[in-house]
Amino acid sequence: MADAIVYDVVVVGGGAAGLTAGMFAARRGYKTIIISQDIGGQASTTPDIENYPGIDFIDGADLMKKFKAQGEKYGAEFKFDTVTTLVPKEDGTYLVKAATSEVTTQVVILAFGLSHRHLNVPGEEKLNGKGLLYCAICEPHFYRDRKVIVIGGGSSAVQAATTLSKLASDVTIIGSGERLTAEAVTVERMQAKQNITVLLNGETKEVLGDTQVTGLRVLKKDTQETVDLNADVVFVEIGYMAKAGWVKELLETDARGQIKIGPNCDTSRPGIFAAGDVTTITFKQVVISAGEGAKAALEADQYLLAKSGKRGGRIDWGTKK
C-alpha cells in the first residue's frame, strides 16, 4: 500500500459524537477525517427525535445528515470504511488501518458507539438476515401470519413482541431471567395480547435452520430441559454493547467493554480520545453524545497545541469577528 495520508485528527465513527468531534476539529483548522461504516449510527435509525434542544421534531437520519454537512462545511472529510486496527508509532502518531484504506494521524477520537448485542450461539451467523433479525419494530408488516420468537426480556424486546403480535400468528418472548425487566406498564400492555407466550429462564442454545430459520433450541434453566421451538422469524432484542475489543490492548475499558474516559474525554493513552456511547458515560442520548464529541475535539486541540509547543487555553470563546 502507498504511503498513508497524514491527518491531524482521525475520528472513528460517524454518529452524533463522531460527527460533532469532526466538526469541532475542522473548525479549529485541523486536517480531519471521519471514518465510519455509516452516517449517524443509532440516531439515524430513530424515526423521531423530539428532545434535541432547539428542534421540536426531526427524523434521526435527517438530523445526522445535517451534522455531517455542517462538519463538511468546515472541511471535515468523511469516508465510508471499517476501521480495524490502531497502531501506535514511535514518533507518537498513530496508523489507522481500515478495510480498504489506511491513514496516519496525530490524534484519534474514538466514537463508534454501540452495536447490537449478539447471541454468540451456533446458527446465528449463518442465519443472520435469513429469518434471524435484530430490528423487530423496523419491519413488522413482513410477519403477517408467521410464527415469531423474540429473544430478550427488556423494554425493546417486550415492545417488539407487542407490536409483532398484531400481525404474527403467534409470538413467543424468551427472557433469560426469572422475570421480564421491562417497565411494568410495557409488560401489562403486552400481557393484554392473546397470542403472546412468555418463556422465562430460557437460554438460547442454537438458531435452527439450514438456509432459513426454522426454530430455536432453548435450555429451560429451571428444569434443565432443552426444547426446540418452531419459528419462521427470530428477533434478537438483547440490547446493545460497546464493541471496543479491537482497542482493548491499547486502552482501558470497563467490565462492559466501554472505553474509560476522564472528564474531558481523554483515555488512558495520550493522543487517543473517546466520546459518546462507546465510553463509560452513563447516559446515551444524541444531545449528550454531541456534547461529548465537542469536548473530545477541544481536548484534542489542547493536546496538539501542547505537543507543538504552543500554549492552549481551555476556554472556548470562539473566534473574533
Add this chain to the structure above:
Amino acid sequence: MSGIEFTDANFKTGVLAEATKPVLVDFWATWCGPCRVQSPIIEEIAKEIGVAAKVGAMDVDAQPNTAQEYGIMSIPTLIIFKNGKPVWRVAGLQTKQAILAELKKAM
C-alpha cells in the same frame, strides 16, 4: 434517492433485461430505520461506480409486486442481478466495502 428509482413497472426493462452489467437493487421503505442508514451508502456507490453497474432502489410499499415476487421478508434487502438473475442477496445493513466487493465480482 440518487441512483435509479426502480418500480414494478420498469423492473423488467430496467433490471431483468439488462444484459451487459450487474444491477444492484436496494429494497427499502420510508419507515425502516436501517434502510435510512443504508440509503446514503447506496447513493455513494451509485456515484462511484458510474456506468460500470446499474444501482438503484425500490420502495417496497409503493412497489409491492416485485418485493412479493422475490419474497422480500425484511428490509433493507440488497439483490445483485446479472442477466436477469439474482446472483447475490442479503438482508440487513451492509457496509460499503462489502457491497462493492460483491458488485465487482458480478462485473
